[in-house]
Amino acid sequence: MKRLQDKLDQLKEAGLYRRLRSMSSASGPRVQVDGRSLVMCASNNYLGLVDDERMRAAAVDAIARYGTGASGSRLITGTTELHLQLESALAELKHTEAALVFNTGYMANLAALSCLVGTEDVIFSDELNHASIIDGCRQSKASVVVYRHNDMDDLRRKLEDTPVSGERLIVTDGVFSMGGDLANLPAIADLADSYGACVMVDDAHATGVLGEHGGGTADYYGIPAERIAVQVGTLSKAIGAEGGFIAGARVLIDYLVNCARPFVFSTALSPPVLAAALRAIEIIQTEGGRRHRLHALTKQLRRGLVSEGFEVPPGEAPIIPVILGDPLQTLKFCRRLEAGGVFATAIRHPTVPSGTSRIRLTLMATHSDEDLDQIIVACKTAGRGLGVIS
Numbered sequence: 391m392k393r394l395q396d397k398l399d400q401l402k403e404a405g406l407y408r409r410l411r412s413m414s415s416a417s418g419p420r421v422q423v424d425g426r427s428l429v430m431c432a433s434n435n436y437l438g439l440v441d442d443e444r445m446r447a448a449a450v451d452a453i454a455r456y457g458t459g460a461s462g463s464r465l466i467t468g469t470t471e472l473h474l475q476l477e478s479a480l481a482e483l484k485h486t487e488a489a490l491v492f493n494t495g496y497m498a499n500l501a502a503l504s505c506l507v508g509t510e511d512v513i514f515s516d517e518l519n520h521a522s523i524i525d526g527c528r529q530s531k532a533s534v535v536v537y538r539h540n541d542m543d544d545l546r547r548k549l550e551d552t553p554v555s556g557e558r559l560i561v562t563d564g565v566f567s568m569g570g571d572l573a574n575l576p577a578i579a580d581l582a583d584s585y586g587a588c589v590m591v592d593d594a595h596a597t598g599v600l601g602e603h604g605g606g607t608a609d610y611y612g613i614p615a616e617r618i619a620v621q622v623g624t625l626s627k628a629i630g631a632e633g634g635f636i637a638g639a640r641v642l643i644d645y646l647v648n649c650a651r652p653f654v655f656s657t658a659l660s661p662p663v664l665a666a667a668l669r670a671i672e673i674i675q676t677e678g679g680r681r682h683r684l685h686a687l688t689k690q691l692r693r694g695l696v697s698e699g700f701e702v703p704p705g706e707a708p709i710i711p712v713i714l715g716d717p718l719q720t721l722k723f724c725r726r727l728e729a730g731g732v733f734a735t736a737i738r739h740p741t742v743p744s745g746t747s748r749i750r751l752t753l754m755a756t757h758s759d760e761d762l763d764q765i766i767v768a769c770k771t772a773g774r775g776l777g778v779i780s
């Protein structure tokens with residue numbers, strides 16, 4: 391125990407210690423934290439569906455009909471008609487033949503990378519991919535080659551120079567979770583064609599957010615689904631529920647059903663979660679106005695921060711990083727935002743590379759113009775107080 395305490399003390403000194411904060415309200419545009427109402431600026435509830443009345447009603451109805459739990463793994467007793475309906479809806483959203491639901495997006499990435507490639511194969515992975523992709527690569531028996539972030543010349547060089555006796559798989563986040571930038575998917579798909587590779591995209595932050603009907607990164611770029619062999623997503627962000635999924639060809643999904651250990655050996659998702667996700671997909675496909683509002687707010691916040699003197703990397707996603715570098719400075723910034731009535735999180739190593747600690751501001755379609763003004767004012771006050779802007 392002393393060893394653990396020493397390690398925790400070191401983390402505290404370096405500004406890398408984490409603690410849990412609890413909310414006493416839904417994760418909507420305003421949340422109750424420690425008795426205060428704060429503007430939520432750190433949630434992945436991009437479309438504001440978590441506290442949508444229709445989602446709540448769908449979950450309640452599902453409990454009334456099916457009860458609270460699935461009570462078994464999918465291949466034993468855990469598959470309800472809701473699982474199959476949700477999988478059809480996800481396949482439609484992603485324009486694929488089929489889809490398969492997992493208990494989390496994290497497990498979907500582990501499943502794909504540990505089960506679809508093996509010892510003869512090579513995974514080419516962007517250096518800023520999400521931790522669940524990195525962990526999937528670690529669990530996989532394939533070799534892993536990491537290419538520089540979104541650097542297509544480096545990817546091409548590595549595809550060219552790496553001897554491969556089996557398959558090549560290029561894996562990337564669609565929208566990078568901590569930077570909000572998009573993968574250069576058209577170039578990746580072209581490189582994949584040139585080198586006979588398959589592409590896997592983790593669209594955790596793009597599903598529901600990008601594309602005319604919320605289909606994600608491939609949809610946004612107009613890339614046909616057949617060119618992206620494996621589309622991973624989560625039900626826990628814009629979809630406002632919980633769980634993950636993989637969409638792709640029928641044969642891919644059949645293979646995962648038979649061979650993906652995170653799918654086979656875990657109890658299925660519960661009915662209320664599935665029913666809420668199903669309702670969310672209908673809303674995503676029919677209420678484009680939510681996406682438009684989200685993108686308008688994102689542009690407004692980016693413009694507002696830049697006009698106050700912040701350096702904000704360009705991007706389209708509702709994830710706006712304010713990079714401060716030092717973790718202790720980032721924590722101070724975060725506390726000042728909270729003093730200004732805004733809840734945001736300090737993102738530090740190992741979530742992002744050392745020296746790139748940041749405040750990750752995220753928006754939701756249900757933020758009001760007043761919420762947005764409050765976020766900008768709080769950033770300005772914190773930035774000036776700490777000498778980040780003049």
Ligand SMILES: Cc1ncc(COP(=O)(O)O)c(C=O)c1O
Nearest residue numbers: 494495496520567594624626633
């Ligand atoms: C890019 C990315 N992939 C996967 C995940 C994991 O998804 P889940 O929270 O559903 O496990 C996350 C975040 O949680 C993520 O940001």
